[in-house]
Amino acid sequence: MSNPTVALVGNPNTGKTTLFNALAGMNQRVGNYPGVTVEIKKGRVHHRHHAYELLDLPGTYSLAARSPDEMLVVELLLGECAGERRPDVVLAIVDASNLDRNLYLVTQVLELGIPVVVALNMVDVAAGQGITVDHEGLSRRLGVPVTPIQANRGKGLEALKQTVATAIGAGPPGRGASFPEIFDRELAALDSHLDRKVPPFLVRRLLVDVGGYTEKLVHDRLGDSWTAELTAARRRLVEAGCGVPEMEVRSRYRWIREATRECVRRPEQRPLTWTDRIDRVLTHPVWGILVFLLLMFIVFESIFVWAKPLMQLISFGKDQMSELVKSFMSPGPLRSLLTDGIIAGVGGVLVFLPQIMILFAFIAVLEDCGYMARAAYLMDRVMASCGLNGKSFIPLLSSVACAVPGIMATRVIENRRDRLATILVAPLMSCSARLPVYALLIGAFLSPEQGYAIWVPGVTLFGLYLLGLIVATLVALLLKRTLLRGETPVFLMEMPLYKRPSLYTVWQRMAESGHMFIIRAGTLILASMILVWALLYFPSAVPGGGNFDELTSKLDDQLDEVRKEIPELKESLNRVEQEKAEVERDAKPGSKEQVRAASLGEAIAVMQKRLAEHEASVEPLEEQLKQKQREWKAQSWLGKAGKTIEPLVQPLGWDWRVGMAALASFPAREVFVGTMGIIYSQGKGEADDENFTGALGKTLQVEKRDDGGKAFTIPVVLSIMVFFALCCQCASTLAVIKRETNSWFWPAFTFVYMTVLAYLGALVVYQAASWIA
């Protein structure tokens, strides 16, 4: 028999996650459910040689479900969720400093028919405001055990565990709030109309929640034979002065006030709290915005700048590993798969970790201390003008550094449609992976060296960032009017009390985000990188015999050897020349020394000749190597694909080489630069190596098309940059969208819509610029 299950429920900002972490420790895992975007954490709690499964349900104010995500909580609690057993106990956490509203959810939980234990949290915060709660009295009124705790300090947890253990197997609790008689009659009538095929709890929700998700659920199960009856029942309730949903809320609050009247003591005059004082500044229209902008600057700077050394370290480690493997394996598909496929791919996944973990550390601190709600409050008006809400701001700002952590950060947005809209436009924000592409092309074609004014590069770059921002706004507006249409989501948001963030919670969020990215998105990213590697590697046979990989590796080794020998030769040449000079200084005519000087002179001549030969052989070897690499990639499957799609990219002003480099950049945009290097005979190089990109830029300036015309004119360059500003050539982004939306539809949709936009944008820019030129 499996372990007893305890479901943890509570309002947001009650310390629910802190309690979960304190009870379950590191024994945590994440459960995914089809069709919903929320994840439910499960942990194991040990108490006196017994183990319990603890389910951390998403924070909610009510069980009146309005979305699939909210319905999942209700279904889990009712044991109607496939593959999950019904909880044996519901552990409801409530905030003692705000008891009435917290108990609203508890009155609904009491109707589930499962034993309930109430954890009375933040008794210290309440005491600070002069509020005291008699938990024993409250327990008598509610009819269920109430245990005072301080989750953030770990106080009262043993007693809580004991209370929960005792509650397992107990009978259902008392009903709690009572409703007007006419409501109970209508409920019974509706229940029999539905042939008792729906749990009584859901029949009540069906009657109360006008337009709620229960209507859809019952419709899916039983058709719609009941709708007329439901409408009539609601009308009769209105006529009797008990219209829903107000009747439910009034009845519950009336019962709560009655229950708490004698066991909660509060001061006559509400004292001025720290939260009041801090908020005078932080939500002030001027000071609040200034503090907010400063904070956002720090967040942005940290993911953009602080993460860089760590990312470079990961890149360095990746290169070292590749070198190591190359040093003891002979060239061939296996070595190339290991170095250019797997090691490069794993490095490409790990390189995101610093940004993700730094961003999540900030988000955890901002959320845990209560500032996140203030940030959303300050930014809501601006974001609402593009159809989003205040909570979309931080994810979108983060996306300017990288869309991957940005999309993961959308978890702070509770509303499903707003969250989806934010996820779908986040990749349009101009991320740092686009910079190498922009830097290469702007540097080579729009710089002052090309005769342009000094402001042209900066303005071009700014224009590309602005383009992303404007298109993102338009797409968000369009999505909210079409695909994600629906009633305006309720913004209504609690402004929680400020508190000191818990280091443990912050660390937990960081570790969790990194872990999930690697496990869930990492494999997909790696797979896409290996796929593109294979498309660029095969076929590797040289027409007429031989193998490109062996050929280029041999040339590479030769080149390495020659390059290594040149300084050695120079050094020994120097030594011999010095020796000759010394010998000559003391030499008398006809002496032994003079003979020796002459023979040294001969040796010098031989060495100089060798050095000259070596030096002369470098360039042809380099040329040969670049030539072979170019030939190899041009006849690879991806090269062939580039030629196949040439008619498609010609209207954008591109030839097949650019098309191929764009295809090769599917795993990550910056790969475009490296592929251009190979296909334009610059050899292999990294996108962040300035010498390499400088040389590549010079090559591109003079490159000719097959028909003799200049390959890269300003319209072509603009068209490439606009394409990269709008496209979604980023497997990591798509993998993270798949992971966050729990569906293949949304990443596919994102890729298609962005590629179409990018193509059209590039087409318009190229055609317009050509016409002007």
Place this chain on the structure above:
Amino acid sequence: MTSLDQLRPGQKACVQGIAGDDALVQRLLEMGIFEGEEVEVIGFAPFGDPMEIRLGDYRLSLRRHEAARVSVRNLP
């Protein structure tokens, strides 16, 4: 009688009722905004929207068009 969004910062009011039965109304009710409850306006965000109110022991922020659904009576 006026609506909640028309109040000025610092003003207190007594809720008279909320029109409708949609999701917004249900959420407002659940958060404790119903007839007879006292609310106080704390302030407005930059650009005048959303607004922040106090309700018993806690604070809520809501958009003005949401607050417009709540009819209130000014308290001295």
